[in-house]
Amino acid sequence: xxxxxxxxxxxxxxxxxxxxxxxCGTHLPSLTLAYRTYxxxxxxxxxxxxxxxALTGDQYVAERHPLTGKPGWWELVVGPGRPIxxxxxxxxxxxxxGGCMGSTGPRSVRDDAAGDGSALWGIxxxxxxxxDMVRAQKKLVDYLGIRRLFAVVGGSMxxxxxxxxxxxxxxxxxxxxxxxxxxxxxxxxxAFHEVGxxxxxxxxxxxxxxxxxxxxxxxRGLAVARMAAHITYLSEKALTRKFGRRQRPGxxxxxxGFPFFGDIFEVESYLRHQGSTFVKRFDANSYLTITRAMDYxxxxxxxxxxxxxxxxHSQTRFCLVSFSSDWxxxxxxxxxxxQALNRAGANVSFVEIKTDKGHDAFxxxxxxxxxxxxxxxxxxxxxxxxx
Amino acid sequence: xxxxxxxxxxxxxxxxxxxxxxxCGTHLPSLTLAYRTYxxxxxxxxxxxxxxxALTGDQYVAERHPLTGKPGWWELVVGPGRPIxxxxxxxxxxxxxGGCMGSTGPRSVRDDAAGDGSALWGIxxxxxxxxDMVRAQKKLVDYLGIRRLFAVVGGSMxxxxxxxxxxxxxxxxxxxxxxxxxxxxxxxxxAFHEVGxxxxxxxxxxxxxxxxxxxxxxxRGLAVARMAAHITYLSEKALTRKFGRRQRPGxxxxxxGFPFFGDIFEVESYLRHQGSTFVKRFDANSYLTITRAMDYxxxxxxxxxxxxxxxxHSQTRFCLVSFSSDWxxxxxxxxxxxQALNRAGANVSFVEIKTDKGHDAFxxxxxxxxxxxxxxxxxxxxxxxxx
Numbered sequence: 001x002x003x004x005x006x007x008x009x010x011x012x013x014x015x016x017x018x019x020x021x022x023x024c025g026t027h028l029p030s031l032t033l034a035y036r037t038y039x040x041x042x043x044x045x046x047x048x049x050x051x052x053x054a055l056t057g058d059q060y061v062a063e064r065h066p067l068t069g070k071p072g073w074w075e076l077v078v079g080p081g082r083p084i085x086x087x088x089x090x091x092x093x094x095x096x097x098g099g100c101m102g103s104t105g106p107r108s109v110r111d112d113a114a115g116d117g118s119a120l121w122g123i124x125x126x127x128x129x130x131x132d133m134v135r136a137q138k139k140l141v142d143y144l145g146i147r148r149l150f151a152v153v154g155g156s157m158x159x160x161x162x163x164x165x166x167x168x169x170x171x172x173x174x175x176x177x178x179x180x181x182x183x184x185x186x187x188x189x190x191a192f193h194e195v196g197x198x199x200x201x202x203x204x205x206x207x208x209x210x211x212x213x214x215x216x217x218x219x220r221g222l223a224v225a226r227m228a229a230h231i232t233y234l235s236e237k238a239l240t241r242k243f244g245r246r247q248r249p250g251x252x253x254x255x256x257g258f259p260f261f262g263d264i265f266e267v268e269s270y271l272r273h274q275g276s277t278f279v280k281r282f283d284a285n286s287y288l289t290i291t292r293a294m295d296y297x298x299x300x301x302x303x304x305x306x307x308x309x310x311x312x313h314s315q316t317r318f319c320l321v322s323f324s325s326d327w328x329x330x331x332x333x334x335x336x337x338x339q340a341l342n343r344a345g346a347n348v349s350f351v352e353i354k355t356d357k358g359h360d361a362f363x364x365x366x367x368x369x370x371x372x373x374x375x376x377x378x379x380x381x382x383x384x385x386x387x
Numbered sequence: 388x389x390x391x392x393x394x395x396x397x398x399x400x401x402x403x404x405x406x407x408x409x410x411c412g413t414h415l416p417s418l419t420l421a422y423r424t425y426x427x428x429x430x431x432x433x434x435x436x437x438x439x440x441a442l443t444g445d446q447y448v449a450e451r452h453p454l455t456g457k458p459g460w461w462e463l464v465v466g467p468g469r470p471i472x473x474x475x476x477x478x479x480x481x482x483x484x485g486g487c488m489g490s491t492g493p494r495s496v497r498d499d500a501a502g503d504g505s506a507l508w509g510i511x512x513x514x515x516x517x518x519d520m521v522r523a524q525k526k527l528v529d530y531l532g533i534r535r536l537f538a539v540v541g542g543s544m545x546x547x548x549x550x551x552x553x554x555x556x557x558x559x560x561x562x563x564x565x566x567x568x569x570x571x572x573x574x575x576x577x578a579f580h581e582v583g584x585x586x587x588x589x590x591x592x593x594x595x596x597x598x599x600x601x602x603x604x605x606x607r608g609l610a611v612a613r614m615a616a617h618i619t620y621l622s623e624k625a626l627t628r629k630f631g632r633r634q635r636p637g638x639x640x641x642x643x644g645f646p647f648f649g650d651i652f653e654v655e656s657y658l659r660h661q662g663s664t665f666v667k668r669f670d671a672n673s674y675l676t677i678t679r680a681m682d683y684x685x686x687x688x689x690x691x692x693x694x695x696x697x698x699x700h701s702q703t704r705f706c707l708v709s710f711s712s713d714w715x716x717x718x719x720x721x722x723x724x725x726q727a728l729n730r731a732g733a734n735v736s737f738v739e740i741k742t743d744k745g746h747d748a749f750x751x752x753x754x755x756x757x758x759x760x761x762x763x764x765x766x767x768x769x770x771x772x773x774x
Contacts, residue, residue: 190632194659195618227578245577
């Protein structure tokens with residue numbers, strides 16, 4: 001991997017010279033957010049939808065990715081005639097704080113007093129939280145002159161941001177759609193993240209997080225982290241349906257006996273491919289930073305353990321979506337949020353989509369999910385008087 | 388880790404000078420099986436129970452482990468007055484072929500034509516199968532003069548061996564107890580194993596599998612493999628109950644802000660401990676060899692896809708045990724085996740134990756499981772006329 005590849009790409013961005021003070025107490029002297037928009041903002045500035053991306057996502061929601069050349073990650077959901085219809089809505093998505101696609105993060109030049117103006121933050125980038133990500137996004141939304149978002153929508157870590165938005169800025173969120181999300185990261189979720197982090201730390205090319213200086217990136221460790229995480233994004237059924245115990249044709253016959261450590265089962269080949277493509281677009285220190293932010297997320301903890309208190313007096317309309325085969329953020333987590341919203345007297349609908357595709361279902365072709373989202377947004381449009 | 392530590396330990400063993408021809412076609416010139424026995428073989432040689440260990444287990448079932456100093460891994464189940472009562476039964480357990488506690492495996496001296504009589508097999512150890520493990524065990528059982536085992540019992544990979552025993556040597560198995568097992572490894576199981584293998588391969592100390600020559604072992608990669616696997620041995624509920632989101636006292640306050648990459652959540656500290664202790668007792672090449680053997684296990688495939696055919700005309704009495712919160716070898720897998728046994732007209736009972744402890748429940752204090760096992764063995768004793 002050429003470590004300069006994606007730094008050379010110019011991402012659309014805005015720089016806030018006043019920076020951002022983080023929850024950990026550190027002040028970032030400046031804040032850059034890379035973002036993309038789709039559709040047109042109406043005159044009343046009332047048709048904006050903020051899309052929040054997941055752990056390894058970015059701002060290229062509905063267009064070809066400039067680095068990978070692949071379609072946008074949510075083209076099934078965002079675009080003309082799609083559930084988030086860019087002919088009606090003005091859609092915004094920014095690369096999260098701590099990310100590696102143009103927003104301030106470990107891959108940015110360190111611009112605090114300790115920085116010499118040329119080195120990158122790297123491992124010295126301060127710890128961030130989901131709350132920090134959302135406060136950074138709020139600056140972008142303010143900058144765009146939008147006082148109230150018609151909706152905030154996101155899946156997985158994106159859903160955590162949606163919940164944080166609704167809690168922190170209730171008056172700025174007309175509708176909120178947290179998808180395949182949870183109000184906190186579970187012990188099992190933290191455990192899987194920790195395996196990924198340890199895999200990165202174990203790679204000698206990680207070099208204590210200063211790999212940028214040598215130009216060798218911890219690609220093997222990051223690939224293992226991605227592989228472990230990727231299993232959690234799919235259901236057991238989906239893996240069985242896609243791969244079962246099928247072996248790669250020709251492989252089993254090669255060599256003497258069976259080639260025990262080659263690409264024999266298709267699922268192995270698939271996972272290795274997931275790992276090796278991921279390291280071409282993602283920064284290991286960003287992975288460490290963002291997984292930590294997810295692990296720390298515990299919205300109720302900010303309200304003395306009472307999740308309902310986070311949404312007291314909220315006028316936001318909520319639509320919670322979970323997927324029946326998602327074992328990373330299972331339906332029970334969304335149900336707990338729905339119950340808290342009910343206790344808070346909030347306006348909430350909650351839909352579990354039946355699917356065997358697991359956590360990743362929010363990114364896939366799931367007609368029931370798309371109909372649910374489109375229907376909810378149509379209803380909200382009516383209530384908001386948005387024609 | 389001092390790589391000589393456990394090679395220096397003398398394990399009770401038997402050496403078969405005629406070796407073993409493996410399913411892959413390779414002939415091992417000699418076969419050593421390290422084993423332990425507990426209790427006394429009766430005159431009729433009819434009271435022997437073979438215990439088969441899991442992936443990372445060994446022959447030290449019911450006594451202090453000579454390397455780790457810890458109690459035997461199944462002292463809750465095997466011992467005087469325990470479900471497998473050593474006052475009634477003669478219990479045998481051997482380290483599996485491919486293992487690293489004294490049986491022939493990657494850590495043994497290579498004794499084929501290509502070996503120079505001093506080098507270890509290491510990565511050149513041939514691929515093995517569960518069937519190979521069982522044929523090796525059969526030689527041990529024959530050597531001990533036992534024509535029919537009263538029972539073969541094992542959990543997880545041990546349960547795979549039980550199934551293979553019943554299929555390969557129906558007349559030599561009066562009763563069979565596969566616990567938390569499956570008749571094949573699923574795509575998800577293979578995927579988790581592959582993550583572990585890739586973590587080992589990614590460790591530069593693995594050195595293409597010839598780490599023994601340098602004395603540096605791939606401890607970091609093997610620890611990551613163990614961490615990933617360990618998550619799958621526990622249920623989400625068990626992790627939440629044991630650790631939740633608790634942080635280690637004092638850690639969160641240390642340093643400036645929060646120490647984002649330290650041991651903050653208890654579950655992380657626990658996993659790291661699991662990883663670091665494991666590498667002191669286990670060999671990375673054995674891990675690769677045995678995980679592969681598990682991945683390859685597909686009993687029905689040996690019978691044209693018909694699992695029932697594996698047990699046709701079997702007189703063996705089966706007791707299948709699964710655990711409700713086991714997501715690695717879920718109840719559905721045991722149920723599929725029970726259905727195949729029913730189709731084969733075999734004598735089968737099937738019990739799902741309600742527990743939130745996950746796959747590892749077979750190793751833990753589960754009174755319902757212990758009662759089930761003791762009760763089944765008591766019934767079989769009667770049927771066998773074993774007083």
